[in-house]
Amino acid sequence: MKIILKTLLLVVVLSMLLGCGGGVKPTIFLHPDFNFSFIERVAVVPFENLSNEQGAAYRTTRLFISELFAAEAFEVVEPGETKRVIEKTGTVRTAELTKEQIISVGKELGVQALFMGSVNESTIQRSGTSSNAIVTLVVRMVETETGATIWSATNTETGKGFIRSVFGASDKSMSEVTRNCVKNTLRTLIK
Amino acid sequence: MKKLLHTFLFLFLLIHFLMDNTSASEPNLFSDFSQSEELALMPLYNLSGRSNAIRETSEKIGTILDSFGIQYKRSSDIRPILRKYRIRSSGSLKAEDIDQLRTELNVKYLMLGSVNIYEDRANPELSVSLRIINTETYMIESAVSKSASGRDFEGLFGLGVISVLDELSDKLLFESLNELFSDLEAHESEQKPSAVIIPFDNTTDFRNAGFILTNIFLTSLANDGYKVLEPGIVTEYMLRNRKILYGGIDYPTLDMLNAKHDIDLIVTGSIEFYQPSRGNNFPKAEIGTRVLDAKNAKIIFMYNNSVNGADSEALFGVGKKYSVGTIMKEYIDDFESKFKKKSEKYFAQKK
Structure with missing residues (x-):
């Protein structure tokens, strides 16, 4: 009887930990036939901001480049140069480049792939004295020869987990949540 | 009885030691500048938003330079020349401005700087950045950035706190100028890579956060022995070509800098969060830098x-920092120590 009770308690605690902590898993697309070792040099097109927070896209783009650089998987083009070349295309919606624009930007920057994306949500939910930062990021990687998408991921991260909610540990800042979101998104591409 | 006496003696020495940390040391005499007026003190640039910051800081700097025995051309003598050539910003100088000032004033060095923070409150706060540039090479020869709030000097039992801005500025400016001129003499023979700092992007709500960080960064790098190009040269290029270098540096700008100046490193980045200390809140900053x-x-x-x-609290509140300038400097020191290891490896591989 005792063993059954203990097992039940363990199952309840485990399900609480798993159920409340993680949120939704990232949605991923990875091109099954593409040879990723072909990509050596990439550029990150400034992310588009679809959230209400001013500067969210700038911050996320910078953190994304930083994490990409830290992963040592690709050589990353200086963002100032990427911005100059993108500005030449005259586009406003940087997450939606046409096939021709992707090919021409890729040629000018000398890269094999471009990262493009948008920050769909960057908000802080307040409830009493506690706050909860939420970030949703949609990123994709397109190769610059044909403009085809070879990787895509959507990820949402929140600052609240089970431990933080129950034990009242300090809330994660927006920056920490954004960094986690970027890290976990990139982890689906670079192990 | 003896034990009691010993305890008293120990406590007396401890308190004396803690109090002694706040007293100013003896001034140095800098022989290179004591004979002729080779140096011109440019009017300081005000990033603090306080109208009295420049006047009061400049007066103190003048007094300290006099006490060092340094001969220099005063800001009041320079203002007519600045008006004549319409040099509007003395916070950073264009190559053309430097040439005109060298010819008019007949000086080898210009001393520039800014008052970044000047807060006269219960916990006063001051942050200054000063640099000396060579008018022939446009390179920064020596630089210093100092920031502190009165509570940064708090020791055990709350001893050592400075509650008057006047006292804080005396201490900070003396230390800054002493370091500035000592480093100028020490760095003359050093050979380190040359660097350009592209003004940091500011995505915070605080108007001057990017400039303050850029100033602290360039003084820190110059202080570490890097040959740093005067930032006004980059600004000049941006203005002439109607460019806004926001988000990084593009290759045409890089080519221009390489063509005109022999540069090894480009340093740039952004400040994304800037919160000065208010009441019992600690200052916070979030910075990203790339080289x-x-x-x-x-x-x-x-x-x-x-x-x-x-973050820097050691025990019982000792070590906490209440100045946003100080924590920005801590970030830069951390950056420099990490970059040093990386750059040594990188340049060794490159060779």
Whole structure:
């Protein structure tokens, strides 16, 4: 009887930990036939901001480049140069480049792939004295020869987990949540 | 009885030691500047938003330079020349401005700087950045940035706190100028890579956060022995070509800098959070920096971090920082120590 009770308690605690902590898993697309070792040099097109927070896209783009650089998987083009070349295309919606624009930007920057994306949500939910930062990021990687998408991921991260909610540990800042979101998104591409 | 006496003696020495940390040391005499007026003191640039900051700081700097025995051309003598050539910003100078000032004033060095923070409150706060540039090479020869709030000097039992801005500025300016001129003499023979700092992007709500960080950064690098190009040269190029270098540096700008000046490194980045200390809140800042090899435009180092005044607390509140300038400097020191290891490896591989 005792063993059954203990097992039940363990199952309840485990399900609480798993159920409340993680949120939704990232949605991923990875091109099954593409040879990723072909990509050596990439550029990150400034992310588009679809959230209400001013500067969210700038911050996320910078953190994304930083994490990409830290992963040592690709050589990353200086963002100032990427911005100059993108500005030449005259586009406003940087997450939606046409096939021709992707090919021409890729040629000018000398890269094999471009990262493009948008920050769909960057908000802080307040409830009493506690706050909860939420970030949703949609990123994709397109190769610059044909403009085809070879990787895509959507990820949402929140600052609240089970431990933080129950034990009242300090809330994660927006920056920490954004960094986690970027890290976990990139982890689906670079192990 | 003896034990009691010993305890008293120990406590007396301890308190004396803690109090002694706040007293100013003896001034140095800098022989290079005592004979002729080779140095001109430019009017300081005000980033603090306080109208009295420049007048009061400049007066104190003048007094300290006099006490060092330094001969220099005063700001009041320079103002007519600035008006004549319409040099509007003395916070950073264009190459053309430097040439005109060298010819008119007949000086080898210009001393520039800014008052970054000047807060006269219960916990006063001051942050200054000063640099000496060579008018022939446009390079920064020596630089210093100092920031502190009165509570940064708090020792055990709350001893050592400075509660008057006047006292804080006396201490900070003396230390800054002493360091500035000592380093000028020490760095003359050093050979370190040359660097350009592209003004940091500011995505915070605080108007001057980017300029303050850029100033602290360039003084810190120059102080570490790097040959740093006067930032006004970059600004001049941006203005002439109607460019806004927001988000990084593009290759045409990089090519221009390489063509005109022999540059090894480009340093740039952004400040994304800036919160000065208010009441019992600790200051916070979030900064991202990257370094590029100027010869091939490769990013060779990136460093992002958040800094908080409470991070440096050792025990019972000792070590906490209440000045946002100080925590920004801590970030830069951390950056420099990490970059040093990385750059040594990178340049060794490159050779």
